[in-house]
Amino acid sequence: MNQARPSSIREIANRLGVSTATVSNALRGKGRVSPALASQIRVEADLLGYVPDHAARALRTGKSNTVGLLVPNIGQPLFPAFAQAIERAAKQRGLAVLIGDSQGDPGQQDFEIRNMIARGVDALIVIPTRGTTVAPENVSVPIAVIDSAATAGNIAASDHREGGRMIARHLIELGHDKLLVLAGPENSLVAHERVGGMCEIFRSAGIEPALKYSDASFEAGCTLGRELDLHRFTACAAAYDALAIGFAIAARDRGCSIPDDLSLTGFDDLMWAQIVSPPLTTVRQDLEAVANHALSFVVGESDASRIFPTDLVVRRSTARPSALAKGGKNAE
Amino acid sequence: MNQARPSSIREIANRLGVSTATVSNALRGKGRVSPALASQIRVEADLLGYVPDHAARALRTGKSNTVGLLVPNIGQPLFPAFAQAIERAAKQRGLAVLIGDSQGDPGQQDFEIRNMIARGVDALIVIPTRGTTVAPENVSVPIAVIDSAATAGNIAASDHREGGRMIARHLIELGHDKLLVLAGPENSLVAHERVGGMCEIFRSAGIEPALKYSDASFEAGCTLGRELDLHRFTACAAAYDALAIGFAIAARDRGCSIPDDLSLTGFDDLMWAQIVSPPLTTVRQDLEAVANHALSFVVGESDASRIFPTDLVVRRSTARPSALAKGGKNAE
DNA sequence: CTGTTAGCGCTTTCAC
DNA sequence: GTGAAAGCGCTAACAG
Numbered sequence: 001m002n003q004a005r006p007s008s009i010r011e012i013a014n015r016l017g018v019s020t021a022t023v024s025n026a027l028r029g030k031g032r033v034s035p036a037l038a039s040q041i042r043v044e045a046d047l048l049g050y051v052p053d054h055a056a057r058a059l060r061t062g063k064s065n066t067v068g069l070l071v072p073n074i075g076q077p078l079f080p081a082f083a084q085a086i087e088r089a090a091k092q093r094g095l096a097v098l099i100g101d102s103q104g105d106p107g108q109q110d111f112e113i114r115n116m117i118a119r120g121v122d123a124l125i126v127i128p129t130r131g132t133t134v135a136p137e138n139v140s141v142p143i144a145v146i147d148s149a150a151t152a153g154n155i156a157a158s159d160h161r162e163g164g165r166m167i168a169r170h171l172i173e174l175g176h177d178k179l180l181v182l183a184g185p186e187n188s189l190v191a192h193e194r195v196g197g198m199c200e201i202f203r204s205a206g207i208e209p210a211l212k213y214s215d216a217s218f219e220a221g222c223t224l225g226r227e228l229d230l231h232r233f234t235a236c237a238a239a240y241d242a243l244a245i246g247f248a249i250a251a252r253d254r255g256c257s258i259p260d261d262l263s264l265t266g267f268d269d270l271m272w273a274q275i276v277s278p279p280l281t282t283v284r285q286d287l288e289a290v291a292n293h294a295l296s297f298v299v300g301e302s303d304a305s306r307i308f309p310t311d312l313v314v315r316r317s318t319a320r321p322s323a324l325a326k327g328g329k330n331a332e
Numbered sequence: 333m334n335q336a337r338p339s340s341i342r343e344i345a346n347r348l349g350v351s352t353a354t355v356s357n358a359l360r361g362k363g364r365v366s367p368a369l370a371s372q373i374r375v376e377a378d379l380l381g382y383v384p385d386h387a388a389r390a391l392r393t394g395k396s397n398t399v400g401l402l403v404p405n406i407g408q409p410l411f412p413a414f415a416q417a418i419e420r421a422a423k424q425r426g427l428a429v430l431i432g433d434s435q436g437d438p439g440q441q442d443f444e445i446r447n448m449i450a451r452g453v454d455a456l457i458v459i460p461t462r463g464t465t466v467a468p469e470n471v472s473v474p475i476a477v478i479d480s481a482a483t484a485g486n487i488a489a490s491d492h493r494e495g496g497r498m499i500a501r502h503l504i505e506l507g508h509d510k511l512l513v514l515a516g517p518e519n520s521l522v523a524h525e526r527v528g529g530m531c532e533i534f535r536s537a538g539i540e541p542a543l544k545y546s547d548a549s550f551e552a553g554c555t556l557g558r559e560l561d562l563h564r565f566t567a568c569a570a571a572y573d574a575l576a577i578g579f580a581i582a583a584r585d586r587g588c589s590i591p592d593d594l595s596l597t598g599f600d601d602l603m604w605a606q607i608v609s610p611p612l613t614t615v616r617q618d619l620e621a622v623a624n625h626a627l628s629f630v631v632g633e634s635d636a637s638r639i640f641p642t643d644l645v646v647r648r649s650t651a652r653p654s655a656l657a658k659g660g661k662n663a664e
Numbered sequence: 665c666t667g668t669t670a671g672c673g674c675t676t677t678c679a680c
Numbered sequence: 681g682t683g684a685a686a687g688c689g690c691t692a693a694c695a696g
Contacts, residue, residue: 006472008673019683024675031676032681054452055396056673058387059688066430066451074419077603080412087406087433096451098398099431101419119398119428120386140338218607249609271409272604275550277581340689351667356691363692364665388689391672 068116085291123298131187144294163283163310164197176235179209184239221246234321241266259319279315400448417623455630463519476626495615495642496529508567511541516571553578566653573598591651611647
C-alpha cells in the first residue's frame with residue numbers, strides 16, 4: 001500500500017503540465033490562479049493523495065506550526081486537564097503540540113526549553129516548575145508563562161488570590177473564627193497567592209490563621225491531618241485539593257468528622273474533589289480560558305497579560321461551626 | 333539579544349574557510365575530519381551558539397526525530413501516567429513527542445493519525461479509543477498500538493487477562509463465592525480481557541459471577557452501587573479502579589461496609605486507589621515497561637509484540653466474607 | 665582528509 | 681494568470 005515516496009507538488013505540476021509555483025498557489029488559494037486550473041489542480045492533488053511536506057514548508061517559511069508545552073509533571077492532577085485545554089486551543093488554530101515534562105526539575109525545564117526551540121517550535125507555553133522563573137529574554141520565540149499574577153512574565157493565569165479570598169469569605173460567613181491554613185510549598189507563587197488572599201480576609205475579620213507549609217501532595221495532607229491538634233480549629237483551608245483530601249482522610253481516621261467537627265476547603269476542583277466524602281468545597285479555575293489566552297498571546301492575537309476569575313464551588317465539606325449550630329448538622 | 337537569523341553551518345564554514353560539508357561532518361562525528369580541524373569547528377560552533385536547523389535536517393534526511401502519541405483522553409486517569417512514561421522513553425532516545433487527544437472520538441482519532449503523519453512524525457504510538465481498530469496498513473510510518481493482547485495489531489500491553497485471574501484467585505482464596513463483576517464497557521477489549529480472566533477462575537471454581545456492564549467511569553460505579561442488590565454478593569470485582577471507587581462511595585452511603593459486608597477490587601492502581609477508604613485491592617500495570625517496548629518497536633529495536641505481567645496489590649478493601657469470619661473484622 | 669556539487673519539497677519574487 | 685528560478689539549511693555522494 002505504501003508508495004515509497006509520497007507525491008510532491010512537482011509531480012502534480014508535471015502531470016498537469018503546469019509549474020510548481022502555480023500548483024502551490026492553487027493549493028493554498030494564494031496568488032492568482034484561474035478557477036478552472038485551480039480546481040483541476042485540486043482534483044489531481046487529492047487523486048494522488050498529496051500531502052504537503054511539513055519539513056520542506058517549515059524550512060522555507062521558517063514556521064513549523066508547532067507549539068511546545070512544558071508542564072512540571074504531567075502525572076500530577078490538574079496538569080493533564082491543562083494539557084488537554086492547551087491541546088484543544090492549539091488544534092483550533094491548526095497548531096500541533098510538542099509536549100515536555102520537566103519532572104519537577106528546574107534543570108530539565110531549562111533543557112526542555114532549549115530543546116524545543118532547537119526543534120523549531122513557533123512558540124512555547126510554560127507552566128513553570130515551583131521555584132523557577134522563565135526568562136523570555138535571550139530566546140527567539142514567544143513564550144507564554146502560565147502561573148500566577150505574582151509571577152514575573154506571567155501571561156495567563158487564574159486569579160488565585162481572589163479565589164483565596166472567596167474561600168475565606170465563605171468560611172467567615174459561616175461563622176468560623178479558628179482557622180488553619182494548609183499553605184502548601186513556601187516557594188510556590190501560586191500557593192502564595194492563594195494563601196495571601198485567604199489571609200487578607202481572615203485578618204480583616206480580626207482572625208489570625210495558623211499557617212502550615214508543606215508539599216502540595218496528598219501524602220503531605222495526610223501527615224498534617226495526623227499530627228496537628230485539630231481541636232484548636234473550626235475550619236481548615238487548604239491551598240490544594242490534594243492536600244485537603246489527604247487531610248480529610250487522616251482527620252477522619254482520628255474520629256474527626258467533616259464538616260461537623262471541622263469545615264474543610266480545597267483548591268482546584270480536581271475530579272476527586274466531588275468524589276471524596278464529603279464532597280469538597282473548593283475553587284475552580286477556568287482552564288479553558290487560561291489555555292486559550294496563552295495561545296492567543298503566543299500567536300500574536302493578543303499582547304496583554306490576563307488574569308481570569310475563578311469560581312467558588314460550595315459542597316458539603318463546609319458548614320457552620322458546631323458551637324454555633326448546635327444540634328443541627330450540615331446547617332446551611 | 334536575539335540575532336535575527338541563527339547562525340548556520342555555512343557561517344561557520346565561511347569564518348573558518350572550510351566547506352559546509354566538513355563542518356557538518358565534524359559536528360556530527362561522521363565522515364573523516366582531522367581532529368584538529370574538528371575541534372576548531374566545534375569551538376567556533378558554540379562560540380556562535382550554533383544550533384542545527386531541525387526543519388532543514390528533517391527535509392534532507394527524511395527523519396524528524398519526533399513520534400506522535402495519541403491517547404483517548406488525557407484528562408482521564410491513567411493516560412497521563414502513560415504519557416509520562418512514553419515521554420521519558422522517547423526523551424531517552426532523543427525523540428520528541430507530539431501529543432494528540434482523540435477525546436474519545438474515533439473520527440478524531442483517524443484525523444489525528446493522518447495529521448501527525450502529515451506533520452512528519454517518524455512513528456506513531458496509539459492507545460486506541462474504545463471500540464476502534466487502528467490499521468497500520470495504508471500508512472507509511474511504524475505504528476505501535478497499546479491496548480490488549482486481544483487487540484488486532486497490538487504491540488505492547490499489560491497482561492490484563494492474567495491480572496483478572498489474579499484478582500479472581502485472590503477472592504476465591506479468601507473464600508468468596510457470590511461474585512459481582514463490574515465489567516466496564518462491553519466494547520472495550522481491555523475490559524473484556526480483564527473480565528475474561530476473572531471469569532475463567534470463577535467458573536473453574538464452580539462460581540457463576542453476575543456481570544454488569546457500564547461505562548468505565550466513577551459515576552457509572554456510583555450508579556451501580558446505588559441500584560444493585562448488594563446483599564446477594566460477598567465480593568465485587570470491578571474492571572477499573574474508577575468504577576470500584578464510585579461503587580464504594582455509593583455502597584457506603586447505603587450502609588454497606590467494605591470489606592466487612594462486601595469485598596471490593598479495582599484495576600489499574602490509580603493514585604486514588606490507595607487514597608480511598610478503605611484502600612483498594614487492585615492490579616498494577618508496569619506502564620514504564622509497556623511504554624518502553626512500544627518505543628523500542630517503533631524505532632526498530634524490536635519487532636515483536638509483547639505482553640507484560642501485572643502485579644496484584646492487596647490492600648484493605650478485601651477480606652474473608654463475614655459468614656466465614658464471624659466476629660473478626662478485616663480477618664486475613 | 666577535505667571540498668564540490670546536487671538536491672530534499674516547498675514558497676516567493678519577478679518576469680512574461 | 682502563469683512560469684522560471686532562486687534558495688531556506690542541511691546531508692550524502694563523489695571527486696580531489
